[in-house]
Amino acid sequence: MNREVRVRFAPSPTGALHIGGVRTALYNYLFAKQQGGKFLIRIEDTDQTRFVPGAENYIFEALEWLGLTPDESPLHGGPHSPYRQSERKPMYREYAQRLVDEGKAYYAFDTAEELDEMRKRLTAAKVKSPQYNAITRMQMKNSLTLPADEVQERLDSGEPYVIRIKMPRKEEIRLHDIVRGWVMVHSSTLDDKVLMKSDGMPTYHLANVVDDHLMQITHVIRGEEWLPSAPLHVLLYQYLGWEATMPQFAHLPLILKPDGNGKLSKRDADQHGFPIFPLAWTEPESGTAVAGYREEGYLPEALTNFLAFLGWNPGTTQELFTLSELVETFSLERIGKSGTKFDIKKAHWFNQQYLRNKTNEELLAYLRADLSRAKLEGHTLNDTQLLQICELMKERATFPQDILAEGRFFFEAPTSFDTGLVAKKWTAAAAEVIQAYSQALNTGQPATWEAEAIKQLLHDTVEAKQAKLGQIMPALRIALTGAGAGPDLMILQELLGKEAVSQRLSFALQQLSVQA
Incomplete structure (x- = not known):
């Protein structure tokens, strides 16, 4: 059955948006537009303990700067409002309860101390991955091991509990990933993940499956780090009877350190002297300011072009693509499986190319702003001369601010x-x-x-x-x-x-x- 393509970028408002998250948003946007579909933004704020003030606004400002405007979101509205998971809380309970009633999930009353004791016991028994699973759950305090009347009594008394999925003990879970092909995982390696927390909020696993179904998401395009969770999500689609409309998955390759040795982190970016965030960010608690690509002088069109090539290639020798050209050319099938090195020198090259293609009038706006910041507005050069300076200096510049930095002698x-x-x-x-x-x-x-x-x-x-x-x-x-x-x-x-x-x-x- 042909359906309108609908994709979502679902960040958590726990801080500044990582550049890897920006690439995920970009790929979602490009695929949706290439297919004539819709690009949604959903704020996944189920973990209220990690909520950071200002983070949500930061996410939208960053994406708008890059030209990745959503069709539906908390700010833009849409037929599936609300688009913040914290505002959708009542509906998740309904589906969690349905799974419990059908024997596909269960109540668990274990305390933090009891869970810790379980892990220590399994570790002492030399179990490689101590977890709450099909075997250990029968030794724990839950609705599978307690009498029904005691379970009801605990529920009625308001005793804290979580709802866990009842993972089948011996079952092969299969899914087809557009990037990686068929992925098969045996259920014996998976644990009984929590679906509903004791505060009544759903975990990511339940909330994202329910929301993707209700929002009619057709393709889930996300980072490789979510691949281990995909079998659980497939099982939830099966348990809820939504397998026929389950979205297709595409798990993106990792963005690696410049030397290719492991996933790129903020510490790595700091060590190599380049930003990890699209915009500057100030930590609310510490007041620590962190640089962003925008403030460092990167042009949005250059950054999107650079990020597009971190895992995807057009199959040609062309390197410079406008956003509309990327939309026209992009395909999920041309995304590679292997991680890709983050080469900041290549980002510089992209910025140089786009800077040189700007008109002198466009560059003059940057130069005027820099002159104002440097308190050099008292110069005697007229606009014609300033435009000549832009023309002279842009071939030598990587960033707009280089025009003044490298040509300060025009003014002093x-x-x-x-x-x-x-x-x-x-x-x-x-x-x-x-x-x-x-x-x-x-x-x-x-x-x-x-x-x-x-x-x-x-x-x-x-x-x-x-x-x-x-x-x-x-x-x-x-x-x-x-x-x-x-x-x-x-x-x-x-x-x-x-x-x-x-x-x-x-x-x-x-x-x-x-x-x-």
């Missing part, structure tokens, strides 16, 4: 000079030519202050001093910018203006005369 004259650079590039011969060039400027040359005329005057001065232009240019750059590299010196001088150039040359000649 150097006040000191790197001694090592001066020792290499500033010579007596160069100083003599620059002195003559400076004097020529003071006599009114060239007649027009344009790059070609400036170039001709410099060539004439170098020739008159019988010097070589290649030996003069590095010293001239130091005098004008204080740097060892940068954009075309003739265009640079045209932008600075004759007066500023003359002042900078005089200052450099005065400061560096001793070293020369």
Whole structure:
């Protein structure tokens, strides 16, 4: 039966959104749009003890920044409201009770101390994986081992309990994963997971199955870490009679550390000097601020392009894709099984490409904001000149802020000079030519202050001093910018203006005369 494709991204509001979660959201979005379907966001906040204020708003802001706008969500509404699990609490109880009534789940009254004692006993008996399962449950305090009247009495008295699934003892559970093919797990390796907690809230396992069914989710696209839970979810679909409409699964490969040795973590990102979150985040309790890709200068279109390639490939040599092009090209079948290394240098490359493709007018907005932050709004350059600076600097930039960081000399004259650079590039011969060039400027040359005329005057001065232009240019750059590299010196001088150039040359000649 053909159904409208419906996928969901279901984060928990327990902190900032990890970059791996962003990739999961991206793949869900791309698949839904490619199939002409719907992309939902559902907030899975069943664990109220881990709720972090501000986390939900952070999630939506991050996804909006990347252009991943949902069709249905707590903020956008939809026919299956509410989209926060904490607001759907009453309905979960109904399904948990149904499983108990049908003998597919049971009440468990074990205390934390009794559970701990059970695990210690199994560990002492050299059981590899101590767990509450088809064997151990018969030695515990639950509705399978207690008389029915005692169970009812405990329930009536309000004694705390949980509801656990009754895992079959000897059954093979099969599921087909779009990425990994057939997955088979024997039920003897699985434990009787809690479905309903003592506070009346469902666990992720029950809530996500119930919600996916009620929200008519057709494909569950999530991280590899959820693969061990998939057999339990398949069993729940079977127990609840929903196997015929069970969604298809696609478990995404891990994002690995840069060296490929294990899953990428925040600590790894910190050690390698790159963000792990899409936006900056401040921990509510500690006040610790953590960097984000947006604040570091990554463009949203570059980041989505980069993330798309962390596990998927188009099957061609094309690397640059707009979001709409990714939608057109994306397929779950081209997602690999193996983990993929997180290469921040590749992220830099993507950012460079998208930065260079931006218009100078777009870059000017970034430059103006950076000038304001640096308190450099008092410059004398007009918009035409600022646009020229954007054009000159964008080929040398990785991030928008590099335009000012690498081109600050357009707005501020150097006040000191790197001694090592001066020792290499500033010579007596160069100083003599620059002195003559400076004097020529003071006599009114060239007649027009344009790059070609400036170039001709410099060539004439170098020739008159019988010097070589290649030996003069590095010293001239130091005098004008204080740097060892940068954009075309003739265009640079045209932008600075004759007066500023003359002042900078005089200052450099005065400061560096001793070293020369």
